[in-house]
Amino acid sequence: MKTTYKKWVVALLHIAVWALLFSLPFLLRSYEDHRPPQRGGGHSNPSLHYFINNLYWIGFFYLNAQVLIPRLVYKRKFWLYGIVLCSIFCLWLVLGWLTFLLLRNPDSFHWQTHILFTFFIFLFFFACSTAYRTFRDKIISDQVAQERENENLKTELTLLRSQVSPHFMFNVLNNMVALARKKSDLLEPSLIKLSSLMRYMLYESDEEKVYLEREIEYLQSYIDLQQQRFGNNVKVNVSMDIADNYYQIEPMLLIPFVENAFKHGTGLIDDAIINIQLKAEEGLLRFSVGNKYVESADEVKDKTSGIGLPNVQRRLNLLYGNNHRLFITKENNWFEVKLEIKMTNE
Structure with a gap:
């Protein structure tokens, strides 16, 4: 149609x-022929x-x-x-x-x-x-x-998003194995949380955008699972506050920062600390993740890394362009990521 x-x-x-x-000749002047008649009448x-x-x-x-x-x-x-x-x-x-x-x-x-x-x-x-x-x-x-570029961007975003999921699942399954070996009573609630996470990943992550509240629930469940795994070996400080429940965000956009903090901020680190803060108000999302790290241990872990921050940086550039700012600092054995995104309402 x-x-x-x-x-x-x-x-x-x-x-x-x-x-x-x-019609211009007729509009500009009178189009009349005053010539004599043709021969023959x-x-x-x-x-x-x-x-x-x-x-x-x-x-x-x-x-x-x-x-x-x-x-x-x-x-x-x-x-x-x-x-x-x-x-x-x-x-x-x-x-x-x-x-x-x-x-x-x-x-x-x-x-x-x-x-x-x-x-x-x-x-x-x-x-x-x-x-x-x-x-x-x-x-x-x-x-x-333009259509080809849009299709390429959609394909690339799909690939970048899909690269997050296997990495996350790998970490969570390791958590489950650790709890099973300890025969912990936390295994059952952990499996329930894992089921909820998988439901979010399989169904809601296919949407272009989800409500920020759902993304926060996803992050909180992941953090809870990690805290169950590490217990008192890691101190996790979490603060998440959203002034408007109608803010929307691309699904699984923030989880790589949290994954990265648990990956590089745990293990051979004394007094491991991870700080996670999220605040959304007046159309602006502020998200920061910081963790202590040890240079030698970080180098060993990087040999098996390859998914995480580079992908989410690329995804942010594709999705938000100039509407976001990402700051990554690494000094005094402290790694910190600060992200600001201009949000939209439904």
Whole structure:
């Protein structure tokens, strides 16, 4: 329906442009013929002559734009294109002469004037049809390129998002193994939380955006599972506050920062500390994650890393562009990530 509608709009637009162009002589002056009648008692018909000539030029316009340029110019058959144009020009000279003889006073016809007039009009419509075809193809080319870019971005975002899930599942399953080995009573509630997390990952993460509240619940469940795993070996300080429950965000956008903190802020670290803060108000999301780290232990872990922060940085650039700011600092055995995003409401 949309395609048909657009075709009708384009057709009507073309008709309107032609009608305006060829009605200009009538709008600017009175188009009357005061010449004497033709021999034999007939009368000239300048209006019909003008109308038929216009049909010739309209035909040439679309012939050049729709047939000659795509079939000859785009295929680099320039010599053939030049020959065809010369042939059309000669044909138009003959047609114009015949039309004049039939509808105007033959005694007033002059070949020199006819050739010059036809030549300049021919150049005008040749230039217009060439410009029209070039401009039209440029618009179509830009639209196709934009569609391809959008599809590539969607594909890339899907790949970046899918890279987060296996990494997260790997960490959570390790938590489950640790709890099973300890025969902990926390295994059952942990499995329930894992089930909730998987439901979020499988169903809600396919949405373009989710409510920030759901993303926070997802983060909190992940943090709870990690705290169950590490117990008192890691001190986790969490503060999450949203002033508006209708803020939306791309799913699983924040979890890589938290994963990274637990990955590099635990293990061979004395008095391990992880600070997680999230606040959303007045259309701005502020999210920060910081953790202590040991350089030697971090180097060992990086050998098996390869998913995480680089992916989320790329994803942020694709999704938010200049509407976000990401700061990463690493000094005095403290690693901190600060993220600011301009949020939108439903």
